[in-house]
Amino acid sequence: MTHGYTTGTGTGPEPTPSYGIPQQRATDPAAGATDPAVGATPPPPVVGAAPPVAGAAAAPKPPSGRDRYLDLLRSIALVRVVAYHLFGWAWLTVLFPSMGVMFALAGSLMARSLKRPALGVIRGRIRRLLPPLWAFSVVVLAMMFVGGWNPVKDPDNGGTWGLVKLINYIIPIGAPPYPWQIGSNSGLLENTWAVQAAGPLWYLRAYLWFVVASPLLLWAFRRAPWPTLLAPLGLTAIVGTGLVTIPGETGNAVTDFAVYGGCWVLGFAHHEGLLKRIPRYLAVSCSALVMAFGLWWASGHLGPDGWDLNDIPLAQATWSFGFVVILLQYSPSWQELPGRLARWDKLVTLSNNRAVTIYLWHNLLIMATVPIIDQAYNLPFMESERATAALDSTYMLWMFFLVWPLIGLAILAFGWIEDFAAKRSPRLWPNGAQRARTRRGD
Numbered sequence: 001m002t003h004g005y006t007t008g009t010g011t012g013p014e015p016t017p018s019y020g021i022p023q024q025r026a027t028d029p030a031a032g033a034t035d036p037a038v039g040a041t042p043p044p045p046v047v048g049a050a051p052p053v054a055g056a057a058a059a060p061k062p063p064s065g066r067d068r069y070l071d072l073l074r075s076i077a078l079v080r081v082v083a084y085h086l087f088g089w090a091w092l093t094v095l096f097p098s099m100g101v102m103f104a105l106a107g108s109l110m111a112r113s114l115k116r117p118a119l120g121v122i123r124g125r126i127r128r129l130l131p132p133l134w135a136f137s138v139v140v141l142a143m144m145f146v147g148g149w150n151p152v153k154d155p156d157n158g159g160t161w162g163l164v165k166l167i168n169y170i171i172p173i174g175a176p177p178y179p180w181q182i183g184s185n186s187g188l189l190e191n192t193w194a195v196q197a198a199g200p201l202w203y204l205r206a207y208l209w210f211v212v213a214s215p216l217l218l219w220a221f222r223r224a225p226w227p228t229l230l231a232p233l234g235l236t237a238i239v240g241t242g243l244v245t246i247p248g249e250t251g252n253a254v255t256d257f258a259v260y261g262g263c264w265v266l267g268f269a270h271h272e273g274l275l276k277r278i279p280r281y282l283a284v285s286c287s288a289l290v291m292a293f294g295l296w297w298a299s300g301h302l303g304p305d306g307w308d309l310n311d312i313p314l315a316q317a318t319w320s321f322g323f324v325v326i327l328l329q330y331s332p333s334w335q336e337l338p339g340r341l342a343r344w345d346k347l348v349t350l351s352n353n354r355a356v357t358i359y360l361w362h363n364l365l366i367m368a369t370v371p372i373i374d375q376a377y378n379l380p381f382m383e384s385e386r387a388t389a390a391l392d393s394t395y396m397l398w399m400f401f402l403v404w405p406l407i408g409l410a411i412l413a414f415g416w417i418e419d420f421a422a423k424r425s426p427r428l429w430p431n432g433a434q435r436a437r438t439r440r441g442d
Helices: 068-087 098-113 118-146 159-169 193-198 201-223 225-239 248-272 280-299 313-329 339-353 355-378 385-393 395-414 416-421 433-440
Strands: none
Touching (some): 068 098, 098 201, 098 248, 098 313, 118 159, 118 355, 118 395, 193 355, 201 225, 225 248, 225 313, 248 313, 385 395
16 A cells, blocks of 8 residues: 555555655544644533443543643654654554554543534534644645646546545545646655645544544444444454455545544543453453454565555554553543653643644655755755765754754644634644743742
8 A cells, every 4th residue: 555545455554755765645633631633622521421331330530631641642643653754664653553542532532522412522523623624725735736736637636526526625524636746856845745745634534534423433332332342343354454345535434444443432432431440451461462463464464665554454453452452541641741751741732732733734844854954965065975975874864853843833833723723812832831830820
């Protein structure tokens, strides 16, 4: 499987930049009590909540404010996404399955919010998701059109259908069209930049369908928790192994839903308290077996990039599922980051408040580092072969360090749209510093 939406196996993998790195589809978007895809803390529960899982003890009362453990997990997931898309290291998908973690956190928050009327919750989630997408779409589509792309004449998306598919840049219900080649390799951005920029939009599609399906999924989970929890793994074994093939983007969407559906429902289990009822030794032991199966399956079905689990749906689903169970079993529900982790508090807060902005823009910003770093070759001391060789050998590291200031600029330029979408007062740099000063009485 390769990148974007136009591949035939669609496991929701992550596209890597094409700077000599094999390409995949984009994954890996996305607060303690903040939904990664909407960047807003859900309102507190109200009276009239649905009954708990059958046979399960009442869910533990969550601490007031944000769960900083979940915030930390989301921040780690975002950093891992950026690193993977830049370096393309397959082992990162094993080290930390970011998308499984992010879908699980979003599922937990969705279950919390569904104590209110479902239609209002869905409307609120969609409202918070769309304005940041629109800002991104305006910029990317303008760049494509200026670069000479005509969706009507596109050989892959041509005619009226190409125009109709542009709606996915407004409401991500399907796969957005984009040119596979635009510009030239000698241009400001290399000629597959559109593929890389639009690749991460698969996550918004998957998230949107999970949100819409959540009232039904939560209803099923509360009546039959274990079948609902394990059903996505069974579906992945059917549609993610070639046993049943669904062609085109419908197949991609179904496979994405199956692969990460178990993690989404694990978020329900976390919120409802089901995971806490399982003895930790049993949960960890069973999770280890599920993860071992995932690695065993991957070993016999390696893709073009080896152990990249994004190319192996069943391995991705089982490894992510077991990994998330262990993370949520050990969930300490911190109200503040403890010990040395406290030094990262502001960055964790910022990344959670701007998770959508970071996820949407990071791939395009990774590519933007290239023309900036290339200017270094024009410096006088770079006439030395040793200096040129040193820059060549450390090029990717310079990209990694440079992309974070660029992401910071994107947060300043576009991040406030997340506040607007959530009907909050716009903030340029919401890292919690003002709240901390207020708490100290400064």
